[in-house]
Structures are given as C-alpha cells and as structure tokens.
Amino acid sequence: MAQNIYDDGAFFLGYSGLLRSVKGLDGAPEWPTLRAMLPPMRGKRVVDLGCGFGWFSRWAADAGAESVVGIDLSENMLRRAADETDTAVITYLRHDLDRLELPAESFDVAYSSLTLHYVADLHRLMTAVHQSLVGGGMFVFSVEHPIYTAPSNPTFVTDSSGAVSWPVDQYLMEGRRTTDWLVPGVEKYHRTIGTYLSCLHDAGLVLQTLCEWGPDALQVAEHPEWAVELERPQFMLVGARRE
Amino acid sequence: MAQNIYDDGAFFLGYSGLLRSVKGLDGAPEWPTLRAMLPPMRGKRVVDLGCGFGWFSRWAADAGAESVVGIDLSENMLRRAADETDTAVITYLRHDLDRLELPAESFDVAYSSLTLHYVADLHRLMTAVHQSLVGGGMFVFSVEHPIYTAPSNPTFVTDSSGAVSWPVDQYLMEGRRTTDWLVPGVEKYHRTIGTYLSCLHDAGLVLQTLCEWGPDALQVAEHPEWAVELERPQFMLVGARRE
Numbered sequence: 001m002a003q004n005i006y007d008d009g010a011f012f013l014g015y016s017g018l019l020r021s022v023k024g025l026d027g028a029p030e031w032p033t034l035r036a037m038l039p040p041m042r043g044k045r046v047v048d049l050g051c052g053f054g055w056f057s058r059w060a061a062d063a064g065a066e067s068v069v070g071i072d073l074s075e076n077m078l079r080r081a082a083d084e085t086d087t088a089v090i091t092y093l094r095h096d097l098d099r100l101e102l103p104a105e106s107f108d109v110a111y112s113s114l115t116l117h118y119v120a121d122l123h124r125l126m127t128a129v130h131q132s133l134v135g136g137g138m139f140v141f142s143v144e145h146p147i148y149t150a151p152s153n154p155t156f157v158t159d160s161s162g163a164v165s166w167p168v169d170q171y172l173m174e175g176r177r178t179t180d181w182l183v184p185g186v187e188k189y190h191r192t193i194g195t196y197l198s199c200l201h202d203a204g205l206v207l208q209t210l211c212e213w214g215p216d217a218l219q220v221a222e223h224p225e226w227a228v229e230l231e232r233p234q235f236m237l238v239g240a241r242r243e
Numbered sequence: 244m245a246q247n248i249y250d251d252g253a254f255f256l257g258y259s260g261l262l263r264s265v266k267g268l269d270g271a272p273e274w275p276t277l278r279a280m281l282p283p284m285r286g287k288r289v290v291d292l293g294c295g296f297g298w299f300s301r302w303a304a305d306a307g308a309e310s311v312v313g314i315d316l317s318e319n320m321l322r323r324a325a326d327e328t329d330t331a332v333i334t335y336l337r338h339d340l341d342r343l344e345l346p347a348e349s350f351d352v353a354y355s356s357l358t359l360h361y362v363a364d365l366h367r368l369m370t371a372v373h374q375s376l377v378g379g380g381m382f383v384f385s386v387e388h389p390i391y392t393a394p395s396n397p398t399f400v401t402d403s404s405g406a407v408s409w410p411v412d413q414y415l416m417e418g419r420r421t422t423d424w425l426v427p428g429v430e431k432y433h434r435t436i437g438t439y440l441s442c443l444h445d446a447g448l449v450l451q452t453l454c455e456w457g458p459d460a461l462q463v464a465e466h467p468e469w470a471v472e473l474e475r476p477q478f479m480l481v482g483a484r485r486e
Contacts (some may be wrong), residue, residue, distance in 0.1 A: 147390065147411060157410070165410035167400070168390060172457035172473040192476075193436055194455045207450060212437045214415035230415040235437075 002098050003187040005053075006074035014182030015042070024055035028129075028234045029226065030142060034113070037140050037209050037239040042066045044108040047132065049097055049125075049141075050115025054081030058220045061089040067100065069107075071095050077156045097125055102132035112141035114235070117188045122177075125192055126203035133242040139205055140240075143235040145212060146171065150188040154179060156228065164230035196238065205240040213237055244341050245361045246430040249295075249317035267298035272469065273385060273456045273478050275284035277356070280383050280452050282483040284308045288350040292340055292376065292384075293358025294370075297324030297333065304332040312350075314338050334384075336479035340368055355384035357478070360392055360431045363419075365439075369446035376485040382448055383483075388455060388476040389414065392433040397422055399471065409475035439481065448483040456480055 005011050019027035025035075042064035048057045051070030059067050070088045073079050078092050085092070097119045129139050141159045148154065150171040156164050163197050170190075176191050191199075193210075200207055212233040215226040246252050261269035261324045268278075285307035294313030303311050311333045315321050321335050328335070339361045353372045372382050376441050391397065393414040399407050413433075420433050434442075436453075443450055453478040458469040 048322045085445070090443075092360075151408065152406070153408075158411075163395070164411040165394065166414075167402075167408035168411050168475040169406070169408040171390065171475045172455065188384065192455045194453050197450070197453050207440070210437050210440050212415065212435045231412045 001096055002043065002073060002120060004073050004139055005118075005183070005186050006072075007076050008183060010077070011183045012074075012075040012076045015125070021053065029215055029223075030237060031221055033213055034140065034142055034237050035210075038111070039109065039138055041109070045106060046109045046111065047102065047107045049100075049110060049112035049129075050118070051081060051092065052077045052113075054085055056091065056111060056113060057090045057092075059079070060084060060085070060109075061087050065089060065109075065243050067091070069093060071097070071100065073097070076186060078108050087095075100125065100128055102128050104131050104135045107132050108134055108137050110138075110139040110141075114142050114144065116141055117144045120189060122191065122199045123187070123202065123233070126199045130203040130205050130242055135242055137213065137242045138208075138239060139200075139242075140238070142213075142237045143196070144188065144193050145192060146196075146237040147232050148234050149177060149188055152177075155174075156231070164228060164231060169230075173214055193236070196236070200238075204242065206243050207238070208238050209237070209239040244339055245316060245363060248361075248429050249315075250319050251426060254426045254429070255317075255319045261429070264296065267296070268302055268317070271287045271356075272458055272462055272466075273480060275276050276386055276454055276456055276470055277383065277480050279455075281354070282352065282381055282481060284352070288349060289354065290314065290345065290371075291354045292343075292353060293361070294335065294357035295320045297335065299326055299354060299356060300324070300328075300333045300335075303352075304330050308352075310330060310334070312336060314340070314343065316340070327410060343371055345371050347374050348377050350375050351377055351380050353380070353382040353384075354385075355382075357385050357387065359386045363432060364433065365432070366445065367440045369442045369448065373446040373448050373485055377403040378485055381451075381482060382443075382485075383481070385397045385456075385478050385480045386439070386469070387431065389433060389435050390430055390475050391477050392420060395420075398475070407471060407474060408469060411475075436479070439479070443483050446478065447485065449486050450481070451482050452482040453470075454480040459485070 025031045039062045044065045046060045047063045048067045048070045057068045057070040070092045076198050088187045177188050213235040214230050268274045273375045284303045289303045289308045289311045291313045294315050295298050300311045300313040313335045456478040457473050463470045
C-alpha cells in the first residue's frame, strides 16, 4: 500500500506552496515535453492516475476529452480538485494505486504525473493499466528519475573547488527509500530504468519515447537557478502504447 | 572519427593486462547476461563491431555461426585476434565505426561489446546496422552506462563518514569526454539512455531488453570487491530487433 503523505497536514501545506501547485501545469517545467507525448484529447476517454489537484484532468476536459477519471489517494487533494472543477466530464475517485482495478478496454489515454514512484507494486499497476486501455491506447507518465531516487543522501554536494555533483549510491539496490521532502519520512520506491522498461514490456505495453528531462536553453535563460538541473535529471518522461 | 587509443603502446599494454583481456569472455562479469540476450548462433551470419582480440567472434564461430565478420580500428588488436584464430569462418576487417558501411540485409546478428561509447556518430552507425540486418535480426550491445560516462571526475568518492558515492554531474550535457583510463586523454562520448533509445528507434530497431548491469549475489560472494559496483552501474546491456 502506498503511503498517504499528501493527507499529512504539514506535507500538504508545503506541497500546496510549490510553484506547480500554485500555477498548475504552467508551473511544471517538464509539462510542455510531456504534453507533446500525448495524443490529441478530443473525444478521448482519459484516466489520470494520481490526479492531485486535478490540473491535468481539467486540461484534458478543456482540450475536448469525452470523459476523464481522476484518481488519487489523498482526500485533501481530491477535495480541492472537486472545488476547482465545474464540468461533469471529470469524475474524481479515491483509490490506492497499489490496489486499483480498472475496467477492461475502457480508456484511450492513461496519464500519470510524478506518482508511480510512490507505488510499491509497479508490475501490478502496469498490468492494470494495460488491460484498461483499448488497442492503440497510450500510457504517458512522468516519474522522479532513478538517478534522483537512488541516493541515500539525495542532495547536491559542492566540493572544495566549488564543483557541484549529485552523489549516486545504491542505484542497483531497488526498493523503498525514506527521504525528507517538505516533511521527514516520505516513502518512495526506487527502481532502475531497466525495471521501468521491463514492467512496461511484461505488461504488454510498447515503449514509444523515453525522455530524461532537463530544462532547455530558453528555460535556463528565464530561470538561471534551473541550470543545475542539467547536472543530473530530476524527471523521466515515458510514452508507451498498447498494440 | 573515433580515437584509435588501442594502438597507443602504453594503452594497449595496460588493456592487455585486464582480466577480460587475459581470460576473454570468462573474465567479463557481464558476459553471462549479455549472452542470454543473444539468439542461438548456429547457422547465423554475425558481425562483431569492435571485435578487439576476437574473443566473441571465436565464441560465435565455436557456437556454430555460419560466418563472423570481426571489425575493429586497432591494428594491434586485429593482429592478435588473427594470431589466435584458426577458423576460416571468421574474417577480420579494419574499419572506423564512424565511417563503416555494411552490406544490406546480410547479417542475422550484430554484436558490440563496450565499443559504442567511442563512436562519435551513433545515429549514423545504428542506421548502418539496421540496414545490414535481415528482418528479425538482432542487435545486442553493451556500453559504459551513462551514469559512468557522465561525470567530469568519474571515480568513487568517500565522505568523512566513510560512505561511498559516485559524483554525477553534466549528465544532460552530452558529448565528448576526455578521461584518464590506463593512459591520459582517452576520448569517449557520453549520451543519455534517452538518446541511446531514440537512436535505436529512429534507425528502425525495436528495443527488446535493457539491463543496467551489476554483479549478482553469487558474483559478489566470489568477488567481494565487486560489491561497490551496486552503488552505480558501470555497464548497460541492450537487445534490439529489426522488425
């Protein structure tokens, strides 16, 4: 079962203050790249796994999706999502992605933003997603990059010469990582890229695109503080298809 | 054009002393995993890109390949390969993989061990490999893992508490890296995993397997000094197919 840290009051308060929580998709620098991996939404049946405040669900509805099911474990997030949504196209449901069952061949697009690294049993979830997609349906997701989730001390280190690096250790030791992010004791699951790809493959999903995301030159010009993100990728974006 | 460091006398002497040079495939800990990604060799037409001393070419011939073409840039290596080969099944050729052209639909298996990170134009080479394979043909290769090739200082660091880590920097800044390995000034090319996969995809090759290799428990028991390899992967093994 996934930890429900988003219903922790202090975590929720901290998360609510992040740029991506305040500004939504426009505050998420990887969003333009992820959006480009999605098919046109018009007429699509969409499921949003880890919908949070519902930013993507509302974007999909606005872009013409026929229906959107937004799923999250956090009551706090679903409450705010419902408050900010005024279309019947979207249905919000509370589920643990580690126990989620989805109806067969019911969706054209499955989407998940920065959620799967909270899921303990990725193989199970990928299989559930696969069977819920129609033939040709797409699964597009982002996760924290394995280089980002691996370290026991996930923070940049500056050496005596001023050089900055990201101290990777235990990369090939997969499993639960307990880190401090906004609050102490946030539980995530570290997996290698090889494991993400074999979970897709074993579930019957065919990789289309894998992007180790970093800011482009324009983004760095606008946000010089993002340049350090080029030292190690924070996000991995993946597009896959049910054949 | 790829640097021909293997014809540097000091480099060649150092390389010749490595376990994998003395013992061949049995001295390469990743070989059993790579071998498992290969189809049966019997009757196959095989090309070995960066054949070095010819260990794999001879293994393929012994395993029943119909023909094996071993290609390398180093005269030193090809000379020793020829000296140690006594079968007409194998042909050794000297070529720069950055300029290589291969006959169309002529091979069932293309193989490359720890060579592609010396190649400047991977997109070009992948395209050449693709068109040289028959439909259903396999391309199986290993490279130094991008986590291994990225850093400006590619060496383990031990902090004041004794913890070991691998200092990743400039991961998203692809291109030539000049490092000291056996001799100063060895030129390799760093690419992200995303780029390896998009080169395959753009060339028309379909990913089958991606393994971020580390020693298994038995190998660590036999070689306790390999345990540190679990902190970060040194090799990436890839299997792809021409559809």
